[in-house]
Amino acid sequence: MAKQNVLVFPSATYPAMQIIDCLKNNPRFHVIAGGSYSNHAEYVCDDIIDDIPYIIAPDFWYSFEKLIEDRDIKYVIPTDETAAMLLKEKESELSAVVVCSPYETTKLCRYKSLTYEALKGERYVPFVYEINHIGDINEFPIFIKPDSSQGSKGAALIKSKEQLAEIENLNDYVLCEYLPGEEYTVDCFTDKSGKLLFCNPRVRTRLMNGITARGHNIDLTSEFEDVVISINSKIRFRGYWYLQLKRDKDGRLKLLEICTRFAGSFAISKGKGVNLPLLALCDFSGLDTEIVQNEYVVECDKTYIDRYKLNFEYNxxxxxxxxxxxxxxxxxxxxxxxxxxxxxxxxxxxxxxxxxxxxxxxxxxxxxxxxxxxxxxxxxxxxxxxxxxxxxxxxxxxxxxxxxxxxxxxxxxxxxxxxxxxxxxxxxxxxxxxxx
Incomplete structure (x- = not known):
């Protein structure tokens, strides 16, 4: 059986390196790393395209569809939130399948205000202050984060009304209750029928450039499972997704955000024997999927890895x-x-x-x-x-x-x-x- 071509795009992200590693020796799929400039993917993948226009460029869609046709690409795995949302929005115009949750879901997860609105009333949704009534806020600190950013970029702890008044373009932010407790990430997988097959909570103990540099999985207690099952029942996911939770001052789990692209440390789940990118491709291929995982604690630690090119050949x-x-x-x-x-x-x-x-x-x-x-x-x-x-x-x-x-x-x-x-x-x- 001929291998089917899979484009990992954009390839310059850390999750892209992990996805390539999970797929590059698979007998069913052939991995192509796609990006807009030369990046580290060329050191780990033997099929590279590095001149794709940026996704916001006027000629992106024409060039992207031509690439899909010329290289007979069957599947595209987006590796950041913007790519996931825009590719799913235009998927009907592409001759490849975008391996991600539906457009409505990617958009909902891209904007925290939409996420919280969709889950409004659930016990795990943090209290959100209305921008029009910020003068009524008397209890500090509060936490603000850009509505459409990913991770902690642009987020800030606000300790007073005076500090809050200094924030420009406040309408671009979501204002939430401050959550002082421990933070968790939960890797999840939902199949084509909407069934939740996998959830693996983990904690991070060291950060490097905003990515979990050291972390390990923890027990899937009913506390975590109840939150994930509730979210999965209210939002239509497919394939891999993850959420981040944090404990409030009373120790209760509250939602920070949900993402439909691969997290930087989903490799902890790989350490349990669960190849999430491969599972997603199998699911989007129409195959029935099931998961068998090893029951032990996986601790993963990252550091920079040097890879080289030498300008001579030898035999x-x-x-x-x-x-x-x-x-x-x-x-x-x-x-x-x-x-x-x-x-x-x-x-x-x-x-x-x-x-x-x-x-x-x-x-x-x-x-x-x-x-x-x-x-x-x-x-x-x-x-x-x-x-x-x-x-x-x-x-x-x-x-x-x-x-x-x-x-x-x-x-x-x-x-x-x-x-x-x-x-x-x-x-x-x-x-x-x-x-x-």
Whole structure:
């Protein structure tokens, strides 16, 4: 069965990286990362389009539909609120399915005033002050947030009438009761029939650039479940969505916002065995979906990951064995080096192993392979040296070759003698191709 093309757009967001990671090795779907400029997606996805006009540009819709037709794109997964709302609004004019809740829902969730109005009267909706009666507000602090922003951008704690009077364009804000308690995010999934299949509450313990940098899931108590079930019954969702809750001064859960795009840390649910982007695609493909999740606590911590492009090509890898392919004083395999070598194998790069293992450990190399479950067929050639032989004299193919060794002395000799790039295991991550 031919793979169906899926466009992740815009691709410059953190959720886009997570979506690509969830889908890129799936046998049913082929991922295309789409954006308006060169971004990190090109380091993790092997099919990139980076010249799509910005969604507010006059020529966006013509260019976007032409792209969908030219690339035979069947599904589009929006990765921010604006893209979700505008793409769903124009979906009938596109020849691709937008994998998101209906337009009415995306619009309702894009504006907090509409969200609160749709759920008015429910116990979990915070008290909202009327803009026309702000003079009647006597209890501070209160919390204000832009009606149409996402996350905490533009939000502020207002501690007095004087501070409130300084806010410009107050009609663009929603004024709510202050919620001092703990904050939660709940990842949810609703299938094509409106049935809520999944909800996973989580807390964040560290933030980085507005995204949960460390967080973990918590028990799905009836308190959380009741709120999610109520919201799902009143608003028409499809596929993935999430909500944010916070406790009021009395410890009761109150709603902050609902979003119909993927959250920055939905990977915590992936850690429980639930691939939400894949589930959404299956649901929008018309398939019946069900969820099986592992019952344990997942803690996820983020940091910046460096990925590289080197401006040279090579087709032959010479690599040392002890403390390079192996680690822990020869008691284990270095999993990152082995992964890289399999990547080289797939690309057709020749792999030559150069080693003095027998002289070092008084052990036959084949016995070391057997002990560590290494296949000899991984290597195109195996060159065993004695202590009086130099590796620089063995390497015959210097053009298009690189050398990897944990020994600085060996690397220095080979670079000076042959002029080829040399790598320690500490910097060979520069060689990885993360698009696999």
């Amino acid at each position: 032959h890898v010479y690599i040392d064995y002890d403390d390079t392919v192996t680690s822990k004083e020869g008691k284990a395999v270095n999993p990152y080096v082995i992964a890289y070598l399999y990547e080289c194998k797939y690309k057709g790069n020749k792999i030559s192993l150069i080693t003095r293992h027998k002289d070092t450990f008084n052990e036959e190399l084949k016995d070391s392979f057997k002990r560590l479950s290494i296949s000899e067929s991984l290597f195109d050639e195996i060159i065993e040296l004695h202590w009086n032989e130099n590796k620089k004299d063995i390497i015959k193919e210097s053009d298009g070759s690189i050398f990897i060794d944990n020994s600085f002395k060996e690397r220095k000799e080979i670079q000076e003698a042959l002029g080829i790039p040399v790598f320690d295991i500490s910097n060979m991550d520069c060689l990885f191709d993360w698009r696999f």
